[in-house]
Amino acid sequence: MRALLPYIALATPFALAACGDPAPTYIDQAWVRLSPNKETPSAGYFVAHGGDAATQLRGVLTDYALKVEMHESMDHDGMMMMQKLDSVDIPAKTKVAFAPGGKHLMIWGVNDTAISRGKMTFTFLLANGDRLLVDAVIQKPGAAAPAPAPAPASKDEPKAH
Ligand SMILES: [Cu+2]
Numbered sequence: 001m002r003a004l005l006p007y008i009a010l011a012t013p014f015a016l017a018a019c020g021d022p023a024p025t026y027i028d029q030a031w032v033r034l035s036p037n038k039e040t041p042s043a044g045y046f047v048a049h050g051g052d053a054a055t056q057l058r059g060v061l062t063d064y065a066l067k068v069e070m071h072e073s074m075d076h077d078g079m080m081m082m083q084k085l086d087s088v089d090i091p092a093k094t095k096v097a098f099a100p101g102g103k104h105l106m107i108w109g110v111n112d113t114a115i116s117r118g119k120m121t122f123t124f125l126l127a128n129g130d131r132l133l134v135d136a137v138i139q140k141p142g143a144a145a146p147a148p149a150p151a152p153a154s155k156d157e158p159k160a161h
Helices: 004-018 112-117
Strands: 026-033 042-049 055-061 067-076 079-085 088-090 095-098 103-108 119-126 131-139
Touching: 026 119, 042 131, 055 067, 088 095, 095 103, 112 119, 112 131
Parallel strands: 026 131
Antiparallel strands: 026 042, 042 095, 042 103, 055 088, 055 119, 067 079, 067 103, 119 131
């Protein structure tokens, strides 16, 4: 049994690539930069990894905040502006990053329970009908981001750099 385990771990990615099922789109490295002020929205970031087929991100939901929107920051003659995005293309086999200074989630009213747990769950809605549940680490104001979460209960630290 001990000899079998490493074999299974190694074999899984190849099995996924070799079988007939197309590789799905997935999302990881999700984190939230918590606003220092309850009146202003927090921002969320993540990386979408396109699968074998192109799709679109059509929206993001969460039970742990009042409202979530997809936004894009852009520089208009030296002024940083934001615009709301209704959908974001995720081309096949392509990474689409939501990162500071570019695309981001705008999150109003992050719930206190989520803040004390240090993480919150989002549901990402794809045009192909998939709903992806992703946990995001919550970075409190003043923390260098993305840094390991201080909460001892948090196992999934952000991998982004
Ligand atoms: Cu915004």
